[in-house]
Amino acid sequence: MTDTGDARALVSLTLSFRPLAAQIGPLRTLLSDLCKPHLADADGLSRLLLAAHELLENIVKYSVGEAAEFHLLLEAKATGLIVRLRTKNRAAPERMADARWRLDALAKAPNAIAHYDELIRESAGRRDVSGLGLARIPAETEMQLCYATEQDWLILTAEGNASERVNG
Amino acid sequence: MSAFSLTTVGGEGFQVTPALIDFNLRLVFTGSGDMNATGVINDYLKLVHEEAIRLGLAQVSCDFKQLTFMNSSCFKSFVVWIDTVKNSEIRYQIAFLTNPSLPWQRRSLEALRRLAANLVTIETIA
Numbered sequence: 001m002t003d004t005g006d007a008r009a010l011v012s013l014t015l016s017f018r019p020l021a022a023q024i025g026p027l028r029t030l031l032s033d034l035c036k037p038h039l040a041d042a043d044g045l046s047r048l049l050l051a052a053h054e055l056l057e058n059i060v061k062y063s064v065g066e067a068a069e070f071h072l073l074l075e076a077k078a079t080g081l082i083v084r085l086r087t088k089n090r091a092a093p094e095r096m097a098d099a100r101w102r103l104d105a106l107a108k109a110p111n112a113i114a115h116y117d118e119l120i121r122e123s124a125g126r127r128d129v130s131g132l133g134l135a136r137i138p139a140e141t142e143m144q145l146c147y148a149t150e151q152d153w154l155i156l157t158a159e160g161n162a163s164e165r166v167n168g
Numbered sequence: 169m170s171a172f173s174l175t176t177v178g179g180e181g182f183q184v185t186p187a188l189i190d191f192n193l194r195l196v197f198t199g200s201g202d203m204n205a206t207g208v209i210n211d212y213l214k215l216v217h218e219e220a221i222r223l224g225l226a227q228v229s230c231d232f233k234q235l236t237f238m239n240s241s242c243f244k245s246f247v248v249w250i251d252t253v254k255n256s257e258i259r260y261q262i263a264f265l266t267n268p269s270l271p272w273q274r275r276s277l278e279a280l281r282r283l284a285a286n287l288v289t290i291e292t293i294a
Contacts, residue, residue, distance in 0.1 A: 021203045025181075028237075046271040049237075057203060057239055117282055123244060124251035124283070130244035140275045 007082065010038045011074040019060045019068045019089070027070075028053055035074055037165065038081065044162035047141035048083050051158045054133040055087045058156070062099075063089035081162040083143065091154045099154055102134055103147045112138035174219055177212050178205065184212055191226040193219070201238035209242050213249040220253075220260050227261040232273050233293055246280055254284045265293045 011034045017023070031052050032045060039045045052072070059068045068089040075082040091099065109115035116132070116139035123131055134156075137145050143160030174186040174193075182199035195216065201209060220228055253259055264280070266273040274290065281288045 024202060025200065042269060043271040046275075050272050053202075053237065054240060057241075060203070113279075117279060120247055120279055120283055124247050127248065130241045132244055132247075133240035136240050136243075136276075139279070140272070 007075040007077045009073060009075050010081070011035055011072060013070075013072040015070045016067060017070070018066045019056070019063055021057075021060050024053060024056045024060065027056060031072060034072075035083075038074060038076075040163035040165045044081075047143070047160070048085075048162065051083075051137045051141045051143050051160075052085055054137055055085055055156060055158060058133055059087050059089040062091055062095045064092050064095075064152075065090040076164055079161075081164045083158075083160050083162055085143075085158045086155065088153055088155045090152050093152070096149065096152065096154060099134075099147070100149070102131070103145070103156075106135055106138065106145060115139070172219070172223070174212075174215060178208050181205075182208065184208070186216075188223075191224065192229060193223075193225050193227070194229045194231055196231040196234070198234040200236050201242035203239065203241065206239070206241040206245065210245040210248075213245055217249060217252055217256075221256070221258050224258070225260050227263060229263040229265055231265045231293070232270075232277075233265060233267045235267075235273070236270065237272065238276060243276060243280075247283065250280060250284050250288060253287060259287065261289065262287055263289045263291060265291050268292050 013034065028049055032049060035048055036045055056070065069087065071086040073084040106115060116135045119132055119135050134145060137143055137158050141160060143158040145156065145158050148155045172188045176183060176185045178184055178199070182201060182205040185196045187194045187196070193216070216228060250262060253262065264277045266277060277290050281290055
């Protein structure tokens with residue numbers, strides 16, 4: 001993970017909540033309002049919101065139990081902005097196994113876009129769940145996605161760079 | 169042959185409005201393609217394909233100028249639709265009309281174009 005030695009937090013948001021689909025839209029709006037003043041261009045904000053949306057939908061769809069966590073950190077460093085998104089939720093054993101399988105395959109893939117294209121081709125003939133949401137994050141946002149587990153908790157972290165708005 | 173049968177679908181937060189001009193069908197998407205829209209898009213694109221085949225359409229255009237976001241489940245519905253057209257004996261072109269001020273569109277739709285480069289085009293609209 002990022003060395004935060006010379007970093008200053010521009011936005012730091014930690015949310016513990018019972019995830020509901022109806023909350024994703026308002027949360028996206030909140031994240032947009034918080035981060036937009038610090039980002040140099042619409043593309044940076046678009047990538048951040050896409051990753052946040054997919055991570056939030058992931059916990060809405062697959063978390064078990066009442067509690068889940070969402071963290072956003074937007075930090076300024078000498079080299080630019082660091083965006084870090086993290087979710088933590090409890091997952092059923094079969095969902096945990098599926099997530100690990102998908103995330104391990106993603107980590108092993110030498111090219112995130114080629115891996116995503118392959119998943120798209122494989123998913124075309126299936127009419128069940130998408131299975132594309134997590135792979136979409138590195139392919140379309142250039143953020144790195146990694147995971148950790150703590151017993152039945154799944155922790156996903158997406159991290160990437162963005163350009164900082166220069167005022168004046 | 170019966171008349172054009174597609175109607176506007178969706179509701180608050182997401183809507184698709186069809187318009188048939190000559191042999192080109194234009195679908196105007198507005199709002200956010202999120203979890204609430206997934207079922208609507210999935211069902212609608214099946215009807216679009218049936219209608220396109222029935223009417224012998226040359227092209228279906230998806231106008232995304234006012235589509236603020238599309239999640240991966242809605243995206244998957246487009247994957248299935250494009251794959252269906254790709255494997256159909258009768259094919260038609262699919263054009264995505266994008267809004268340059270919504271950068272996610274170009275990124276997401278490029279993946280659909282790579283899925284079927286001979287069927288899918290991406291255009292920018294002002």
